Amino acid sequence: MAPLIIIGAGLAGWTTVREFRKLDTTTPVVVITRDSGDFYAKPSLSNAFAQKRTPEQLVSTPAAKMADTLQVTLLAHTQVDGIDVASSSVHTTQGDTAQTLAYSRLVLATGAQPIRVPVQGNASGRVQSVNSLDDFFSFFYGLSPRGTCADSYQFQSKNIVIMGAGLIGCEFANDLAQAGHRVQVVDPSTRPLAALLPEPAGLQLQEALGTLGVVWHFGATVQAVDTREPADTADTDLPALTVQLSNGQTLPADAVLSAIGLRADTALASAAGLACERGIVVDAYLQTSAPQVYALGDGAQYASAGQRTLPYVMPIMQAAKALAATLAGTPTPLVFPLMPVAIKTPALPIVVAAAHPAQAGSWVADDEASHGLWRFLDPQGVQRGFVLTGTQTTRRMEQARATSL
Ligand SMILES: Cc1cc2nc3c(=O)[nH]c(=O)nc-3n(C[C@H](O)[C@H](O)[C@H](O)COP(=O)(O)OP(=O)(O)OC[C@H]3O[C@@H](n4cnc5c(N)ncnc54)[C@H](O)[C@@H]3O)c2cc1C
Numbered sequence: 001m002a003p004l005i006i007i008g009a010g011l012a013g014w015t016t017v018r019e020f021r022k023l024d025t026t027t028p029v030v031v032i033t034r035d036s037g038d039f040y041a042k043p044s045l046s047n048a049f050a051q052k053r054t055p056e057q058l059v060s061t062p063a064a065k066m067a068d069t070l071q072v073t074l075l076a077h078t079q080v081d082g083i084d085v086a087s088s089s090v091h092t093t094q095g096d097t098a099q100t101l102a103y104s105r106l107v108l109a110t111g112a113q114p115i116r117v118p119v120q121g122n123a124s125g126r127v128q129s130v131n132s133l134d135d136f137f138s139f140f141y142g143l144s145p146r147g148t149c150a151d152s153y154q155f156q157s158k159n160i161v162i163m164g165a166g167l168i169g170c171e172f173a174n175d176l177a178q179a180g181h182r183v184q185v186v187d188p189s190t191r192p193l194a195a196l197l198p199e200p201a202g203l204q205l206q207e208a209l210g211t212l213g214v215v216w217h218f219g220a221t222v223q224a225v226d227t228r229e230p231a232d233t234a235d236t237d238l239p240a241l242t243v244q245l246s247n248g249q250t251l252p253a254d255a256v257l258s259a260i261g262l263r264a265d266t267a268l269a270s271a272a273g274l275a276c277e278r279g280i281v282v283d284a285y286l287q288t289s290a291p292q293v294y295a296l297g298d299g300a301q302y303a304s305a306g307q308r309t310l311p312y313v314m315p316i317m318q319a320a321k322a323l324a325a326t327l328a329g330t331p332t333p334l335v336f337p338l339m340p341v342a343i344k345t346p347a348l349p350i351v352v353a354a355a356h357p358a359q360a361g362s363w364v365a366d367d368e369a370s371h372g373l374w375r376f377l378d379p380q381g382v383q384r385g386f387v388l389t390g391t392q393t394t395r396r397m398e399q400a401r402a403t404s405l
Contacts, residue, residue: 157182
């Protein structure tokens with residue numbers, strides 16, 4: 001019998017296998033991934049600096065142990081470069097070796113890719129983004145050279161320019177500033193997390209991160225990144241890069257981190273003829289437009305979420321459970337509960353339960369004195385979302401109960 005094949009060894013891929021193995025211990029499973037397959041919690045990438053954790057220390061379970069425990073055949077460092085739904089097979093390459101593998105069922109857990117905007121300048125190639133452990137290795141050791149012992153590094157305070165004041169940009173700003181780096185954030189909007197938070201909550205975060213030393217450049221974008229002029233490079237302590245902003249300012253930088261968002265990776269699926277829009281389109285059973293082919297995780301666009309992508313941990317846990325049951329023979333529709341997201345900005349802890357973007361309504365501050373609770377009310381006065389900041393984040397459960405989906 002052809003195996004169940006899962007493409008991707010991120011949270012979506014591994015969680016699906018783990019849930020599936022609770023229900024079915026005999027069906028052969030093959031996991032194919034272009035990375036190492038090591039298991040790590042991706043959210044820890046944006047709070048590792050302050051905790052002084054090296055990239056190596058973020059691996060919670062090595063790939064071989066995952067494969068052994070879950071009884072799967074793991075094809076790591078292997079790229080799937082084609083899916084043939086007519087013959088139920090995938091084509092892979094690993095170095096010079098190409099292979100065609102048949103599947104009985106196929107799961108696409110291929111994640112998302114960082115959005116890239118054009119940046120001019122002779123060092124535009126040095127703009128980095130962090131969406132995987134491999135990315136984090138490069139970013140981390142670019143700032144802090146390896147020490148003499150395994151897992152050790154030499155901390156040096158660096159100038160870091162972050163493009164984007166969204167969720168990931170703000171988390172990195174907090175983490176890097178707390179670790180002792182000099183952080184400047186550039187964003188075309190007027191405040192942090194402008195798309196997610198009511199204005200006063202965004203301003204609270206702006207102030208809290210400002211207290212940590214984060215410098216904000218709103219209403220601006222990064223236009224160009226260049227290496228410092230040769231005449232200046234004699235002083236090796238000077239930052240190596242200059243960052244030109246659209247407002248005419250020039251910032252010194254040792255590193256430029258782009259955190260302007262992610263886009264579902266639909267390349268493989270759409271080349272195979274699967275329906276894709278903002279993500280790989282899946283129905284309530286996580287089935288794509290092709291029979292026996294399923295998708296979940298950052299790459300999927302969920303019917304169960306009003307055709308949204310949901311690039312967060314909790315939706316993956318829910319989706320993996322439902323999909324595992326379906327794959328094990330009990331067709332199970334995915335029903336999302338309310339899933340508030342905790343934003344990892346310890347300078348100002350925040351919990352957000354966002355309403356569907358198409359939901360009409362407005363933010364209402366609950367208590368002007370406490371400045372820490374905003375409810376999103378629809379035109380009938382029904383609560384559809386909320387934001388909690390600071391000490392109010394302890395009211396998460398209470399507010400979740402008061403919110404209607
Ligand atoms: C810095 C950061 C912090 C975050 N913090 C939080 C948080 O605090 N809370 C929260 O809820 N969410 C957070 N998220 C989001 C959350 O981590 C993601 O939603 C989740 O990890 C995505 O998992 P995934 O398995 O869908 O994708 P990925 O982890 O991207 O995995 C995709 C996998 O597919 C493989 N792959 C892709 N294409 C191919 C191919 N063609 N062939 C072979 N293999 C392929 C890749 O190698 C990889 O193994 C954060 C994200 C980031 C980047």
